Ligand SMILES: Nc1ncnc2c1ncn2[C@@H]1O[C@H](COP(=O)(O)OP(=O)(O)O)[C@@H](O)[C@H]1O
């Protein structure tokens with residue numbers, strides 16, 4: 001929801017980045033305020049996941065220009081784990097499997113680590129068990145998932161729920177959900193979207209990365225951005241998503257180029 | 265490899281100090297006279313001197329094994345001293361007579377020798393260079409008929425038992441290093457559990473090499489009579505020298521009908537520095553004979569130290585329904601080399617064996633699993649399950665598995681599973697994205713990977729092993 005005079009959570013200015021010498025982000029601008037839900041849409045390969053991972057601090061990507069401020073501080077001054085503790089959360093498009101590490105132990109370690117850094121109490125294994133089971137109900141997850149290795153052998157939809165479970169536990173200031181809807185059937189989509197909606201509040205912000213409009217029927221965005229070739233080329237309200245759904249992405253690019261030519 | 269992973273695996277060795285203590289060190293070199301000298305010093309009976317000299321004759325005709333997947337310059341066996349003992353009163357009446365410098369050494373290593381300070385419920389035999397310097401809880405164990413003492417004492421006080429079993433599981437001619445050990449062994453632990461006795465506490469030996477030019481050749485013999493059971497722990501450390509020291513031990517286990525021996529090792533010999541200079545050559549022969557029906561021999565090892573490890577704790581499953589187990593974690597870093605595994609020899613009917621091996625290779629190290637499962641013609645209904653998993657940390661390390669299966673009875677069931685995984689940047693990034701730094705992440709991944717083996721360790725050892733692995737593979741980041 002848009003609140004007047006709400007504080008800026010994320011301010012991206014002219015962000016450029018390369019991977020293995022190839023330029024992927026080419027001057028990206030984005031401003032996100034507390035309470036808002038933003039959707040970033042765009043064709044495959046336009047750089048949406050790259051942008052998400054750069055915000056989280058993945059070392060494979062080199063930032064070559066521009067700036068990112070998070071809650072008033074330079075995001076690039078923080079190591080990836082510090083960003084997470086400060087409240088940057090990324091729900092991965094492809095959550096990695098960690099064989100041998102039991103999910104409940106992993107979840108408790110991440111919860112306690114983040115709590116400690118926020119000056120809050122840790123939970124012992126019994127307390128944590130109660131806590132996490134409660135959160136799992138929100139996502140209609142079976143407690144069986146606690147005893148399995150992290151993401152190992154999870155279906156695509158189960159992995160995504162495990163991600164949103166962690167979002168629920170870690171209470172981020174900025175949550176970036178990268179294609180959380182892909183691989184979900186309609187029931188799972190409804191459950192996950194419902195979970196995200198319950199987590200959204202006036203103090204946090206959510207960035208939904210998706211290339212389908214489908215998810216946006218359940219989580220209604222305040223802004224929709226269209227990304228192409230490493231840049232945001234158009235921004236609108238929630239109705240832009242519907243237009244993209246019926247007309248595809250091509251017209252946005254054409255329009256953008258026409259505007260660019262007119263300005264030049 | 266990223267800077268983070270690099271830093272995580274480069275931790276210094278904690279036990280690398282030298283104790284300054286006056287020692288009685290034999291001149292370097294090996295010949296029949298050296299062996300007579302050792303035997304005389306230890307006031308040994310004639311039969312043992314003969315055992316040694318025969319072993320020496322056999323050794324002279326043998327060649328160093330070259331089949332392990334390890335590389336090192338040729339060892340000059342004449343440049344080693346075969347006897348080194350701290351000078352102290354010959355017979356100690358109590359711990360108070362142990363040289364205070366030695367007491368301090370073992371305290372520093374976390375093995376306090378005073379019984380009032382010792383770990384409750386664990387009896388310890390402590391070997392310093394070539395000799396046993398102390399054994400705790402001896403009297404308490406004697407009350408239930410258990411003999412737990414140094415091999416030297418056993419030779420003098422229980423010669424008939426030692427003579428009956430010594431060399432019966434691993435004959436002197438078994439291999440090059442077993443022959444050498446049989447010729448020159450100086451001390452070790454002896455443990456005898458009489459019929460029907462369940463050992464009331466864990467028994468343990470702590471080995472410490474202190475002298476730069478000496479080799480350590482200890483000999484351990486454990487006998488569990490009918491229906492007896494014992495859990496035995498072994499730990500080892502050495503100072504950091506730039507030269508290599510040879511450690512060629514022999515451990516023999518004998519389990520009679522319905523007996524149960526569980527042998528656990530946490531091996532942390534000095535591994536050499538980050539360039540591969542120095543460290544222990546750990547060339548060890550360990551074998552258990554499950555002689556009686558329903559007997560069980562179980563080996564658990566956590567191998568973290570040594571420049572080179574060459575070691576295959578094995579089980580000969582002679583008794584019908586006997587069980588052999590091997591649980592192993594081997595970690596190598598820098599330029600360490602390990603070639604380790606087991607042999608399960610099924611002879612009796614319905615014998616069962618389990619092998620769980622976890623190899624972790626970091627730095628430029630090389631880690632090989634080598635295992636043999638052999639089923640003799642008469643071993644009807646034999647079963648084996650083997651699982652060999654390797655984990656690579658970084659780009660420059662190697663992992664290999666050499667499983668050998670020889671089956672001469674077609675009623676047997678053999679199962680083998682293997683996997684190789686990697687601690688990758690993307691896994692660490694996932695942890696980091698959830699607020700967990702690389703150090704804690706590596707520790708959690710490694711502990712998860714080794715869980716099946718750590719579960720087999722007695723409580724205190726499991727804690728120590730976990731800490732040791734974390735210590736070896738983690739550290740201050742950046
Ligand atoms: N690690 C990488 N190495 C090489 N190319 C990459 C890497 N990550 C992304 N790319 C390339 O960057 C472009 C953008 O990819 P991505 O950010 O995944 O797009 P999206 O999420 O919008 O589909 C693609 O052309 C992709 O091939």
Ligand SMILES: [Mg+2]
Pocket residue numbers: 048049050093178179
């Ligand atoms: Mg993507």
